[in-house]
Amino acid sequence: xxxxxxxxPGLMCNSCTAIIERALSxxxxxxxxxxxxxxxxxxxxxxxxxxxxxxxxxxxxASGFEVENE
Ligand SMILES: [Cu+2]
Numbered sequence: 001x002x003x004x005x006x007x008x009p010g011l012m013c014n015s016c017t018a019i020i021e022r023a024l025s026x027x028x029x030x031x032x033x034x035x036x037x038x039x040x041x042x043x044x045x046x047x048x049x050x051x052x053x054x055x056x057x058x059x060x061x062a063s064g065f066e067v068e069n070e
Contacts, residue, residue, distance in 0.1 A: 001031065002048045007068040008060065011037035016065070023063035027051055 011017055017035035020042055024033040029050025035042040044056055060067050 001045060003043060003045050004053060004056065006042045006044070006057075006060065007040060008035065008042045008065050009040040009068055010065040011035055011040055011042070013037055020060060020063055020065055023059050024056065027056060027059050030056065 008020065011020065014037065017037050020035045021033045024030050024042070024044055027046075029047040031045040031047060033042065033044050042060070046056065057067055
C-alpha cells in the first residue's frame, strides 16, 4: 500500500471534493481518497500492484482539476 499527496488548488468547496473523491474512488486499486478544499490537497491511498500513479493523476485531470507539482 502506498500514499500520494497531491496539490489540487482548484478545489473550492465540498462539491469539488466530492467530484474528485468520486472520480478517484473509481480507479482500480485506489483504497481511499481524502480531498481537502481548505488546504487544496488530495491524499490517495492505493495498492501499487493495481493502480499506477500516472493513472491516478490522469483521473484527477479527467475530473477537471489540475495537479500542481510540489
Ligand atoms: Cu466546488
